[in-house]
Amino acid sequence: MRRYLASSIGVTCATALALPLTLPTTPASATARPAEARPAAAAPAVPGSTQSLPLAPRPGDRILGSAAEQGLYRPDVRRFSLVGVIWDNPETELYGRVEVRTREAGGGHWSGWQDVETHNHEHAADPDTAERSSGRVRGSTAPLWVGDSDGVEVRVRADGDGRTLGAREPLPAGLRLELVDPGTAPAEPVEPAQPEQPRTRDMRAPETQTEYATEIPALTRQQTEEEARLLQGEQGERRVKPFIGPRPRIVTRHGWGADEKLRERGFVYTKKVKAAFVHHTASGNKYWCTQVPSLIRGIYRYHVLSSGWRDIGYNFLVDRCGNIYEGRAGGVAKPVMGAHTLGFNTDSMGIAVLGTFVSSKPSKAAVGAIARLTAWKLGLFGANPNGKTYLKSGGGNLYPKGKNVRLNVISGHRDGFATECPGRLLYGRLGSARLTAAKYQGR
Numbered sequence: 076m077r078r079y080l081a082s083s084i085g086v087t088c089a090t091a092l093a094l095p096l097t098l099p100t101t102p103a104s105a106t107a108r109p110a111e112a113r114p115a116a117a118a119p120a121v122p123g124s125t126q127s128l129p130l131a132p133r134p135g136d137r138i139l140g141s142a143a144e145q146g147l148y149r150p151d152v153r154r155f156s157l158v159g160v161i162w163d164n165p166e167t168e169l170y171g172r173v174e175v176r177t178r179e180a181g182g183g184h185w186s187g188w189q190d191v192e193t194h195n196h197e198h199a200a201d202p203d204t205a206e207r208s209s210g211r212v213r214g215s216t217a218p219l220w221v222g223d224s225d226g227v228e229v230r231v232r233a234d235g236d237g238r239t240l241g242a243r244e245p246l247p248a249g250l251r252l253e254l255v256d257p258g259t260a261p262a263e264p265v266e267p268a269q270p271e272q273p274r275t276r277d278m279r280a281p282e283t284q285t286e287y288a289t290e291i292p293a294l295t296r297q298q299t300e301e302e303a304r305l306l307q308g309e310q311g312e313r314r315v316k317p318f319i320g321p322r323p324r325i326v327t328r329h330g331w332g333a334d335e336k337l338r339e340r341g342f343v344y345t346k347k348v349k350a351a352f353v354h355h356t357a358s359g360n361k362y363w364c365t366q367v368p369s370l371i372r373g374i375y376r377y378h379v380l381s382s383g384w385r386d387i388g389y390n391f392l393v394d395r396c397g398n399i400y401e402g403r404a405g406g407v408a409k410p411v412m413g414a415h416t417l418g419f420n421t422d423s424m425g426i427a428v429l430g431t432f433v434s435s436k437p438s439k440a441a442v443g444a445i446a447r448l449t450a451w452k453l454g455l456f457g458a459n460p461n462g463k464t465y466l467k468s469g470g471g472n473l474y475p476k477g478k479n480v481r482l483n484v485i486s487g488h489r490d491g492f493a494t495e496c497p498g499r500l501l502y503g504r505l506g507s508a509r510l511t512a513a514k515y516q517g518r
Contacts, residue, residue, distance in 0.1 A: 123258030123334065123372065125380050126152055130160075130231060130250040143245045146230040147252055154180050154225050155254035157358070157373035159218040160191065161381050163249030165207075167214055169193045171233040171246060175219065178226030185226070192217035192357035192431070194494060200384065200414040201421065201469035202476070206343070211383035214247055217357035218255070218377045220370050227254060253381040257372035260332025289330035291407065294322040296517075303455060306408060318459070320450025320515035325391075325407055326400045331368040333375060335404070339385035342405035343412040345421045348456045349464045351449050352416045353505060354389065354427040354488045355497040360435050364396040370429060371400055378414075388414040389427040391448060397440030399448050402427070408455060418471030419480075419491040424452060432498030442501075445508045449485055450515035458484050460512035466491075485509045 130145040160173050173191040178184065193216050200206035229252050233245035294302060299322045328335070362370055375387040389402040390413045402425070405411035415425025426448060428441050449460045458464065462484050470476035472493045480491070487505055488496035 123376055124153065124155075124256045125376060126155065126254040126256075127161075127381070128152075128252045128254070130229070130252060133230070143233040144230060145246060145250055146228070148228045150178060150226040152225060152227060152254055153256065154223060155221075155227075155256045156223055156369065157218050157220050157255040157257065157377060158191070158227065158229070159253045159255070159377055159381060160216045160229065160231060161249075161251050161253055162214040162247035164247060165199070165212045165214045165383075167247045169214065169216065169231070169247055171231060173216055173229065173231050175221070175227065175229045177221045177224040177228075180223040180225040186221070189219060189221070189359070191219050192495075199388070199417045201418060203469070204412075204420075206385045206414060209383065209385070213249075213381070213383050215377075215382040218253075218374055220358045220362055220373065222361065227252070253377060255373045255376050255381070257369045257376060258332075258334075260368060260372065287329040288327055290327055291322070291325040291401075293324040296321045298322075299451065306455070318457075318516040318518055319454030320447065320512065320517075322451045323399055323444070323447040325448075326368075326398060327407075328401050328404060331371045331400055333372065333404075337376065337379045338387075338404060342409075343385075344405065345410045345412050345423075347422050348410045348424050348452060349458055349484070350419075350423045350466055350482055351453060351460075351485050352419065352423055352425050352488050352491060353445060353485065353497050353501065353508075354415060354425060355432045355501055356392075356427050356429050357431050357496065357498075358429065360395075360430045362394075362429065364394050364398065367394045367398065367400070367429065384414050386414075388425065390415070390424040391426045391452075393426060393428045393441050393444045393448070395430060395438045395441055397438070397444040399444050408452070410456070416488055416491045418469045418474065418476075419466050419482075421469060422466060428497065428501060432501035433495060435498075435500065437501045437504055442504045442508050443511070445485075445505075446511035447515060449508070450512040453484060453512070454516050459518060460485050460516065461509040461518065483509065485512065 128147055128149065130147050133144045133146050158175055158177070162169065171193065173193050174188045175191055176186050176188050231246060231250060299319055302322065303319050356374060358370065358374065371392055378384045378387045386403045390411055391402050392400040401407050403411050403413050410422070412420055413425045414420060416423065426445060428437055430437065453460055463481055464484050465479045465481055468474035468476055468478045468480055471491065473491065474480050482490055485505055485508060487502040488494055489502065
């Protein structure tokens with residue numbers, strides 16, 4: 076039987092949401108990869124690995140003494156399922172094209188060339204934050220899910236439009252190929268739960284628990300309002316904010332198998348959640364919903380160990396089947412600061428739909444999940460999903476630091492940063508998500 080948080084109305088449920096669902100852990104090392112550097116006896120409960128391979132100049136392509144094309148061919152690597160390219164300086168953009176092809180593990184079949192989204196620095200912690208200035212952060216592409224593979228070839232080419240060809244270094248320094256094995260996890264399947272009475276568990280001191288819930292079950296509208304009263308009572312608020320949508324079912328970090336030893340210890344919070352930024356992960360659409368826990372573990376490992384972030388960047392993730400997953404640790408009902416929209420991570424949350432939606436349509440289930448999640452989470456903080464709000468820019472390529480920017484309460488990533496994210500076809504569905512979320516709130 077799956078392990079649940081209590082759906083009954085009471086202090087148990089409210090406190091579980093108000094407190095982090097995971098243990099504080101030791102910070103990831105700035106130089107070593109924790110999973111590989113630790114002795115076998117202290118290996119993390121969730122196995123996995125990251126192979127980091129330096130790229131080399133390809134012969135015959137040199138400009139001003141620096142390679143305009145770098146690459147790697149390795150038919151003999153350990154198994155992996157997710158790839159990305161990183162470089163030394165997170166402030167340096169990769170103006171060029173990254174392509175990769177992989178060999179299916181055990182089958183010997185090579186895929187065709189696939190593009191890797193190069194501009195990923197806009198998914199990051201805000202300037203002047205401890206996370207951004209930690210010294211561990213690197214430049215990185217988006218991660219690409221390729222499935223179980225044991226061979227790889229990558230090529231990185233500088234743009235030929237004049238932006239980089241006249242530069243001394245047409246490609247960023249320190250290019251490396253990251254091959255991520257998300258490992259297997261003891262978590263149970265994440266299919267929607269069968270109707271049954273969940274067991275009540277005391278989560279008032281989760282740091283003392285050795286077992287954790289794999290999911291937070293959905294609540295009715297009435298139960299959600301009562302839960303909100305309890306949460307706000309603990310926070311010293313005197314009245315319940317109106318228009319809160321029913322809480323949706325959420326797969327916890329334990330549910331998707333997060334290795335809590337990878338992320339940094341502790342949590343960072345903002346004052347409230349005034350807006351939600353919708354993203355796509357740009358990791359491709361070639362996944363089954365049963366593979367999603369592995370996919371998220373791969374993104375988590377890539378964000379922390381390869382990109383150098385303190386945790387996975389998004390607050391929530393959504394798959395094509397409409398399942399909602401807890402992202403950055405700290406409590407699903409709390410205003411956890413993420414690293415999703417450079418310049419606008421304060422007083423906001425980031426929701427990433429797994430996939431790439433430049434030329435592929437998002438599923439109705441995914442758009443519906445965005446509406447359900449925002450109706451609940453924004454409602455806890457009194458925000459109207461179909462309204463407008465102001466956020467102060469922390470600095471980016473669209474708005475200078477300190478500028479108050481008027482945004483939709485449910486915005487696309489491109490509204491706060493000059494980027495293609497979340498893809499034009501997902502961006503075009505946000506109007507529908509806003510209206511639906513407002514209806515869930517009873518507006």
